[in-house]
Amino acid sequence: MTDDRLSLTFSALADPTRRAILARLATGETSVTELAEPFEMSLPAVSKHLKVLERAGLIERGREAQWRPCRLQAAPLKDVDSWLARYRRFWEESFDRLDAYLKNTKDAENDSKDN
Amino acid sequence: MTDDRLSLTFSALADPTRRAILARLATGETSVTELAEPFEMSLPAVSKHLKVLERAGLIERGREAQWRPCRLQAAPLKDVDSWLARYRRFWEESFDRLDAYLKNTKDAENDSKDN
DNA sequence: TTGATAAATAACCCTGTGGTTAAATATAAA
DNA sequence: TTTATATTTAACCACAGGGTTATTTATCAA
Structure with missing residues (x-):
C-alpha cells in the first residue's frame, strides 16, 4: 500500500471488519465499545481498525467524557x-x-x- | 486482507501501479512488456501486480505465441x-x-x- | 538445434498488517 | 481519593505485500 489518498482509502476498505464498522456507522455515530461488540476480536484490534479508517479519512472521532464517538465521513x-x-x-x-x-x-x- | 471477493478487489485497487495498469487496459488489451514500460520497476514486479489483478478477477489473460495479452474485466x-x-x-x-x-x-x- | 524474446517463478529482503495480552491514560462516579 | 469504565498504547508474533536479482519456461525464428 502506498500512501496516496486513493490507495489509503482502498486499503482501508479491503477488510470486512472495517466495512462492517462503516456499515454500522452509516446508521449513526457510536462508541468504540459498541462498535466492537459484534466482532470476535479484542478491543485493541478494533481500535487499530478505527485508526486505519481515521487515517483514510473515512471516520471522524469526537470526545464525550471517556467515550470517543466515531462518525462516518464519506468524502473518500x-x-x-x-x-x-x-x-x-x-x-x-x-x-x-x-x-x-x-x-x-x-x-x-x-x-x-x-x- | 481477507480473501472474500470484495476485500480481494479493494486490496488489488489499493496500489497506484495496479490502478495505472487498469487505466491502460481500459484503452484495450496489451502485453505484459508494454504494460510494464511506463513503470520504473522490474518486469517480475509488474508480473506480480498482474497476478494480484488476475486473482481479483480484474483482468483476464490470453495466449498469443509467447505473449500473454491482458484485458480488463470490470465485473469486480x-x-x-x-x-x-x-x-x-x-x-x-x-x-x-x-x-x-x-x-x-x-x-x-x-x-x-x-x- | 541454437539463439532471441516474453513472461513467470524462485529465493530473498524489508516493511506493514492484523491479531494477541498487558499496561497506561482519561474521565466519571463513589 | 479510590475505583470503575472507555479507550489507547506498547510489545510482541506470524504472515502477506511489494520490491529485488537470478533462473526457468515457453515460443518463435534462423
Whole structure:
C-alpha cells in the first residue's frame, strides 16, 4: 500500500471488519465499545481498525467524557466513486458497443494522471 | 486482507501501479512488456501486480505465441459500485436531510451481510 | 538445434498488517 | 481519593505485500 489518498482509502476498505464498522456507522455515530461488540476480536484490534479508517479519512472521532464517538465521513468514498466512474461504461454497455466507443476515446483515456 | 471477493478487489485497487495498469487496459488489451514500460520497476514486479489483478478477477489473460495479452474485466468493479451505492446518499444529500433519511432506513441498513 | 524474446517463478529482503495480552491514560462516579 | 469504565498504547508474533536479482519456461525464428 502506498500512501496516496486513493490507495489509503482502498486499503482501508479491503477488510470486512472495517466495512462492517462503516456499515454500522452509516446508521449513526457510536462508541468504540459498541462498535466492537459484534466482532470476535479484542478491543485493541478494533481500535487499530478505527485508526486505519481515521487515517483514510473515512471516520471522524469526537470526545464525550471517556467515550470517543466515531462518525462516518464519506468524502473518500466519493473519491472512490469518481475514480470508478471512468470504468462504469465497461459494465453498463454491451461489449460490441464498447469496442466502438473505445475507438473514439482512446486519446482521452491514455495516460490519465489520477489513477 | 481477507480473501472474500470484495476485500480481494479493494486490496488489488489499493496500489497506484495496479490502478495505472487498469487505466491502460481500459484503452484495450496489451502485453505484459508494454504494460510494464511506463513503470520504473522490474518486469517480475509488474508480473506480480498482474497476478494480484488476475486473482481479483480484474483482468483476464490470453495466449498469443509467447505473449500473454491482458484485458480488463470490470465485473469486480461493478461489485464495488454496488457496495458503494449504499453510501452514495452521504455525499449526495445535505446533512440535514440525511438525518431524516436515516430515521426511516435504520432497519434496512442494520446487519447487512455483504459488507 | 541454437539463439532471441516474453513472461513467470524462485529465493530473498524489508516493511506493514492484523491479531494477541498487558499496561497506561482519561474521565466519571463513589 | 479510590475505583470503575472507555479507550489507547506498547510489545510482541506470524504472515502477506511489494520490491529485488537470478533462473526457468515457453515460443518463435534462423
